[in-house]
Amino acid sequence: MSATDQSIAALVISVDAMGGDEGPAPIVAGLARFLGANSDTHILLHGPKAELEPLVTKKKIGESITFVDAPDVVTMTDKPSHVMRHGKSTSMWSAIDSVRNKEASVCVSCGNTGALMAVSMIRLRKAEGVNRPAIACLWPSRNEAGFNVMLDAGADIRADEEDLLTYALMGASYARNGLGLTKPRVGLLNVGTEEHKGRAELKVAHDMIATAAPRGDFEYVGFVEGGDLPGSRVDVVVTDGFTGNIALKTGEGTANFVSESLRAAFKTTWFSRIAALLAMTSLSRLKKKIDPRRVNGGVFLGLNGTVIKSHGSADATGVAAAIELAAQLGRSGFSDKLAARVASAAVLAQDAQTDSATKD
Amino acid sequence: MSATDQSIAALVISVDAMGGDEGPAPIVAGLARFLGANSDTHILLHGPKAELEPLVTKKKIGESITFVDAPDVVTMTDKPSHVMRHGKSTSMWSAIDSVRNKEASVCVSCGNTGALMAVSMIRLRKAEGVNRPAIACLWPSRNEAGFNVMLDAGADIRADEEDLLTYALMGASYARNGLGLTKPRVGLLNVGTEEHKGRAELKVAHDMIATAAPRGDFEYVGFVEGGDLPGSRVDVVVTDGFTGNIALKTGEGTANFVSESLRAAFKTTWFSRIAALLAMTSLSRLKKKIDPRRVNGGVFLGLNGTVIKSHGSADATGVAAAIELAAQLGRSGFSDKLAARVASAAVLAQDAQTDSATKD
Numbered sequence: 001m002s003a004t005d006q007s008i009a010a011l012v013i014s015v016d017a018m019g020g021d022e023g024p025a026p027i028v029a030g031l032a033r034f035l036g037a038n039s040d041t042h043i044l045l046h047g048p049k050a051e052l053e054p055l056v057t058k059k060k061i062g063e064s065i066t067f068v069d070a071p072d073v074v075t076m077t078d079k080p081s082h083v084m085r086h087g088k089s090t091s092m093w094s095a096i097d098s099v100r101n102k103e104a105s106v107c108v109s110c111g112n113t114g115a116l117m118a119v120s121m122i123r124l125r126k127a128e129g130v131n132r133p134a135i136a137c138l139w140p141s142r143n144e145a146g147f148n149v150m151l152d153a154g155a156d157i158r159a160d161e162e163d164l165l166t167y168a169l170m171g172a173s174y175a176r177n178g179l180g181l182t183k184p185r186v187g188l189l190n191v192g193t194e195e196h197k198g199r200a201e202l203k204v205a206h207d208m209i210a211t212a213a214p215r216g217d218f219e220y221v222g223f224v225e226g227g228d229l230p231g232s233r234v235d236v237v238v239t240d241g242f243t244g245n246i247a248l249k250t251g252e253g254t255a256n257f258v259s260e261s262l263r264a265a266f267k268t269t270w271f272s273r274i275a276a277l278l279a280m281t282s283l284s285r286l287k288k289k290i291d292p293r294r295v296n297g298g299v300f301l302g303l304n305g306t307v308i309k310s311h312g313s314a315d316a317t318g319v320a321a322a323i324e325l326a327a328q329l330g331r332s333g334f335s336d337k338l339a340a341r342v343a344s345a346a347v348l349a350q351d352a353q354t355d356s357a358t359k360d
Numbered sequence: 361m362s363a364t365d366q367s368i369a370a371l372v373i374s375v376d377a378m379g380g381d382e383g384p385a386p387i388v389a390g391l392a393r394f395l396g397a398n399s400d401t402h403i404l405l406h407g408p409k410a411e412l413e414p415l416v417t418k419k420k421i422g423e424s425i426t427f428v429d430a431p432d433v434v435t436m437t438d439k440p441s442h443v444m445r446h447g448k449s450t451s452m453w454s455a456i457d458s459v460r461n462k463e464a465s466v467c468v469s470c471g472n473t474g475a476l477m478a479v480s481m482i483r484l485r486k487a488e489g490v491n492r493p494a495i496a497c498l499w500p501s502r503n504e505a506g507f508n509v510m511l512d513a514g515a516d517i518r519a520d521e522e523d524l525l526t527y528a529l530m531g532a533s534y535a536r537n538g539l540g541l542t543k544p545r546v547g548l549l550n551v552g553t554e555e556h557k558g559r560a561e562l563k564v565a566h567d568m569i570a571t572a573a574p575r576g577d578f579e580y581v582g583f584v585e586g587g588d589l590p591g592s593r594v595d596v597v598v599t600d601g602f603t604g605n606i607a608l609k610t611g612e613g614t615a616n617f618v619s620e621s622l623r624a625a626f627k628t629t630w631f632s633r634i635a636a637l638l639a640m641t642s643l644s645r646l647k648k649k650i651d652p653r654r655v656n657g658g659v660f661l662g663l664n665g666t667v668i669k670s671h672g673s674a675d676a677t678g679v680a681a682a683i684e685l686a687a688q689l690g691r692s693g694f695s696d697k698l699a700a701r702v703a704s705a706a707v708l709a710q711d712a713q714t715d716s717a718t719k720d
Contacts, residue, residue: 275638
């Protein structure tokens with residue numbers, strides 16, 4: 001058995017079965033779909049074993065699964081601070097601890113984002129050189145990979161120039177390992193592409209990221225605008241979590257609005273109803289292309305271990321996509337590579353500041 | 361002649377014929393389209409008369425037009441500071457001065473946004489009670505009016521709590537006069553709808569806007585998210601110009617991406633090509649619904665006079681839409697109504713602060 005075979009055989013993913021809007025059934029269904037094409041992966045499934053075992057037996061995936069019994073569930077309304085103090089017996093806490101204890105490479109949960117980030121922070125701790133962890137999301141785009149990466153999608157509402165540099169490094173590393181891009185193109189989100197535009201911290205970050213690019217192994221394209229998020233000018237878009245979250249929800253809302261209007265247009269006349277039938281294959285291909293379920297999985301970056309947040313309302317397709325992403329990141333050894341990159345972030349930032357001081 | 365007839369007869373709009381990407385031809389074509397349905401409106405057309413007159417004669421709209429000869433043109437690359445110092449003989453300056461001199465109710469220009477805002481600021485001056493003017497844009501939405509209003513779309517990258525309150529008042533006034541809504545619903549853009557979420561200034565603005573709502577004659581719905589921009593929960597979305605500009609460009613970029621993917625989907629098979637033919641009427645209705653040209657016209661709010669910024673790349677349809685919006689605002693006496701609203705903004709802000717101090 002070669003080293004590669006061994007690492008593939010050893011792939012273990014930790015899955016929080018609870019906390020989704022519809023309970024554990026869609027999670028187990030998504031797992032079954034994933035395992036159908038990835039029988040070499042082993043799953044640690046966290047939650048009330050008595051409730052989960054019948055679901056797993058029904059889907060006939062028992063041999064790929066080890067149950068980790070955890071009686072409690074973090075609900076969507078639980079406050080992060082409450083979960084941090086009283087959440088030790090929850091499936092979410094248990095799922096994260098499997099990554100902490102090196103029993104699994106990546107953790108996937110559909111639970112409450114705030115609580116998942118809070119528990120991930122205290123159990124995994126921030127990686128060396130990271131001040132603010134970030135959530136990276138995939139954005140359907142005109143690029144060949146079909147997606148761009150945007151971060152921070154909402155882990156923290158603030159980001160200073162050093163955080164933005166760290167996001168550039170982490171985002172580039174994620175694009176290499178998650179999208180298979182050798183030298184990702186990174187851009188900084190702003191209200192214009194001219195160098196004099198935007199907030200003060202963006203101009204400082206602009207210089208720092210440009211300086212760090214050669215050693216960070218990415219290409220820096222400079223400032224980008226909202227229209228570049230689904231565009232082909234850039235692979236990784238860096239922004240603070242306030243702006244990123246608004247952009248993400250605006251993009252999702254707009255795509256839903258257009259799709260809904262399209263469906264309505266196809267129902268207006270008999271001609272258009274027939275047209276909808278004829279175009280069904282093409283339209284379902286389009287739907288698949290812009291389907292938010294395919295981009296399900298916000299990745300927490302900047303911790304000692306990788307955690308993927310799946311949508312609370314994800315169905316089996318969405319859950320399978322999130323676990324597929326976890327497997328890809330696990331196979332590529334992403335956590336270790338990212339840690340190596342960000343460990344040098346502080347040094348890079350220091351260099352960048354010295355460089356710009358010299359330049360002045 | 362009744363007072364209403366008189367005010368309709370007296371409607372004069374000032375149009376900057378120059379500064380668009382394609383020169384004056386699309387502007388004159390848009391004017392002709394507008395005048396076809398609004399022969400009672402008079403236009404002051406600013407630019408080099410020798411160049412404009414043949415275009416106007418060809419379109420046979422000479423009797424509705426008075427030329428205001430202005431030899432120079434503000435280009436897309438001219439810096440605002442340069443135009444402020446040396447722009448007196450430009451068509452843009454001249455077009456704004458017609459509003460300043462009360463010869464026209466509203467000014468429309470396709471020129472460079474930065475220069476247009478800068479010249480508008482120095483010639484019209486900020487209205488009493490306004491610290492930062494804003495650009496309000498229309499957003500295709502699920503609401504009955506077909507549009508929501510968002511401001512600031514990018515006049516200023518900063519906005520403190522008092523600016524956000526002013527934006528709420530101005531946006532509500534615009535929705536009343538531009539969209540015909542009696543009691544507009546106003547929301548404040550944030551990363552979540554819970555009261556504890558977001559930046560500090562947003563929490564303060566939240567309380568101030570809530571306090572001002574009854575006297576500002578609007579309903580305050582609280583925090584809204586990016587997904588509400590095309591939604592039906594709110595009519596007016598208030599945010600700072602940095603976030604607003606990113607949201608606007610993200611929404612436009614996403615809508616373009618989906619439309620482009622749709623066109624591609626209809627070309628994949630013979631079935632889908634036939635389907636596209638059958639569905640043509642429905643699809644053109646959809647296209648019209650989400651056509652960015654229909655929402656052409658960012659309105660500068662908070663100055664002594666109304667200025668509408670039309671897209672630099674607007675074609676005749678886009679220009680006609682911007683002039684139609686100008687006519688609607690001119691007919692409703694918007695500038696005076698808005699001035700009256702914002703004159704009380706400072707008082708309202710003061711009250712809100714006192715109220716929240718008392719509350720604590």
